Amino acid sequence: MPVFLYVLALAVFAQGTSEFMLSGLVPGIARDLSVSVGAAASLTSAYAIGMIVGAPVMAALSARWPRRRALAGFLTAFVVVHVIGAVTTDFAVLFGTRVVAAIVNAGFLAVAMSVATALVPGERRGRATAVLLSGVTLSCVAGVPAGALLGDWSGWRSAFWAVAALCLPALALVFRRAPADAAGREEVSVRREARALRSRPVRWAMVLAAVVNGATFATFAYLAVIATDIAHLPAAAVPALLAAFGVGAFAGVTTAGRTADGGLGRGLLLALCVLPVGWALLAVTSPYPAPLFVVTIVQGGLSFGIGSTLVARVMHVAPQAPSLGGSFATVALNAGAFLGPLTAGAATGATGDYRDAAWVSAALAATAVAAVAASRAGVARAGVGEAG
Template sequence: MPFAVYMLGLAVFAQSTSEFMLSGLVPAIAGDLHVSIGDAGLLTSAFAVGMVIGGPLLAVLTLRWSRRRALVAFLLVFVLVHVLGALTSNYGVLLVTRVVGALANAGFWAVAAGAAVGMVPADARARAMSIVVGGTTLACVAGVPGGALLGQQYGWRSAFWAVAVLAAASVVAVLLSLPDDRPETSGTSVRSELRALANRELFVAYAMNALVQGGTFCTFTFLAPLLTDVTGFGAGRVPVMLVLFGVGAFTGITIGGRVADARPFTVLFCGMTALTLGWSLLALTAGNPVMVVLLVFIQGFLAFGAAPALTSRTFSLAGNAPTLAGGFMTAAFNIGNIAGPWFGAVVIEAGLGFRAPAWVSAVMTAGALATVVLAFTLHRRKAEKNHHAPVPVRTP
């Protein structure tokens, strides 16, 4: 595996730490900037919205840039907004830095995903993506708890400074490891890129991605109240359980990346089936501490274990439009990231209790399972059509 792929994973680790660390910093930010908890929480929503918009938009704007140039530019913006965020005492300025940081992060994801799969043969795409996406799981295991610890010891601004330093180190790593080449699409127009993405199977893949992520983050967002109010764990156990979920995610994505290239549909079908059953079982047994501990690890393993198959399938369907495919994949991921917690909040506000988000997750992954069946049906029809297509006869 090229060293540059690991460096892209390092950069993703820095950016994902920033994306998720606010969950532990919201009270401190609210108190320091004299805003409500709800307003401070909007910083997380603003980041997610910026990711949805930024992926496709910045993929188009940087389509003709060299990949190294685009990645370095996005990382430099990311560094600058975190420095500004650490220095400001104005909530409005901080909110703007989160949106701009999200745009830069989305652009980085779009280009990095295409760069990673472009550096390896077709049968190693899932493994390459498991390394890049693995930066996100490492952020859950180490980055987010580390940011929370920094915030407790030195104030929330120290976490922003730490992310800025990590992102700056990623700039150096990308400059030294990534070749300064242009993507294969650089000689074509945006219109031709979009035509390459006009593929039913590709849109099914995006829907699958959004449903899986929505199901995952629906329960993950409300895992803390489920653990304390239903399972009966003390508040001190919650960070440990979040780390356990991250360990499961990292293990899953590592193993999933090694098997998804050979049998993508098997991984997706088995993964979606197991996820649906797992979320249902969590909702039913949330009062049993032993079952909850097991299921938190297993669901993290399954949710992220399917990620390499999801992403590599997107790029295999995208043909000659890897950067735009990466942009829309980033948008689909974050649509799920927004929709899942929103649906979870709706059922909790409706008085259905803290088990309800797990049931919502089960419904969303059941929907993802249906898209796997649809994707396989379309794939088989396409294969049969190509098999029976007449072979053109060349005249001498």
């Protein structure tokens, strides 16, 4: 694989760390900026808003931009908003920086994907894409716990400074090594691809992805406070719990990548059925550290494995939307990441019990299971009717 591909993966790792690290920084942000835990947790939703807005727009706009200028511009903006976030004392400003960071993150990913596939022969493009996106799952394993640990040692602002610093080597190499020409792709027909995305199978896959990811982030945004307030673990243990979730997520994505074919296979359906049970089990066992760690690993694997399989499903049923299919799958995932923490925040705010975030996850996952069951039953009835 070309060395520059790993430069792009480093930037994606930093961006993934930024997206997910808020879970471990919520208590510190809430104390320092004098806001509620629910408000601080909504910063996860702020990032999701930016990705929802940015992914399809940037995928279309950046298709013909000079790649070096686009990559450098997006990454520079990403560094700047993290510096602003690190120094602000205004929660509204911090919220705004998360939205902008997500928009430029979406833009960077759109261009980086085109660069990654252009750097290698056609038969190696799948592997190149996997290398690029490995930065996201590795951020769950290493970047997010490291950010939480750094936040515990030096305050949450230091984690923002660290993300900005982590981007600088990648930014320098982008200026030196990124292709200077335009993306070289045919003009994206937004209208034509948007029509392809309106089909029922595509919409159904995106709804499922949104609901499953909503379940994931409803609890993920509250893992730190569940660990400290419910399990009564020391703050120093939070990075280890986040790392446990990340290890599970990495294993789930790896397994799904080897077995998923874009269909609603038996393995996916079984994992979907287990998912709400696991979230309910996390709610019940959260006061007990050892079971909490075990269930967190399992749920990380199930959630990210199912999520990545549903993304593959979107791409499988939308072959006429090669440019926008992936970006709209990202929109679906981030719609869930936006609504999940908000729903959990409403529930925990009403009851004062952070375990209710896991019950919200269980309810959302159960909704996904019920939706799949209803859909399959409808298909079966249609088949019987046609046969009759």
